[in-house]
Amino acid sequence: MTTMGIPGSSYGSPYDSSYGNYNGYNQTDKISGQKSNPAECETCKRRKYQDGSNEMVSFKAAGHIDPDNAASVVMSHEQEHVANAYQKADTGNGEVVRASVRLKTSVCPECGRTYISGGETNTQIRYYNEDNPYQKDLKSSDRSKYLGANVDIDAG
Secondary structure (H helix, E strand, O other): OEEEEOOOOOOOOOOEOOOOEEOOEEOOOOOOOOOOOOOOOHHHHHOOEEEOOOOOOOOOOOEOOOOOOHHHHHHHHHHHHHHHHHHHHHHOOEEEEEEEEEEEEEEOOOOOOEEEEEEEEEEEEEEOOOOOHHHHHHHHHHHHHHOOOOOOOOOO
C-alpha cells in the first residue's frame, strides 16, 4: 500500500472547481466562521504534497500543487504506483490481481475549502513459483483430474 498526501488530513466533500464556487459562494467571498476566503488563504497557498512510499516515483521531495489541478496530479501520481506494480509483476513471473486508487479529501481549517489531501494505491500481485514442491504436487493432481475430461470419440 502506498500513500501520498498531507499528514493529519481528514475527509470531506469535494470542491466543485468546474463552477468556481463552494456551496454557492464565490472564491472571493468569506464563508461565515472561517478566517479567510479561498482566494486569499495562506494555508492553501503553502500546502505541499509528498510521497511516503519507498518506490521511485514523483513527489519524493515536497512540492506545491495548484488546488484546482490537485485531483488530476495526485491521480496521475498514484497511477505511477500502479504502473510500477505491473512492471514488478512482469519481471518476477507474477500477475497483478488487483489494483485500486483512492483520492482523499480534507477541509482547510482557514478558509473552509475542500481540497484533495492525498491518495492511496493498493495492489496485489500473485507470483507463480514453479520450484515449490506444493505447486508441483498441485499440478500433478490437477493433471490426473483433467486427464480425459475433453474426449472426442467418433462413434460412427
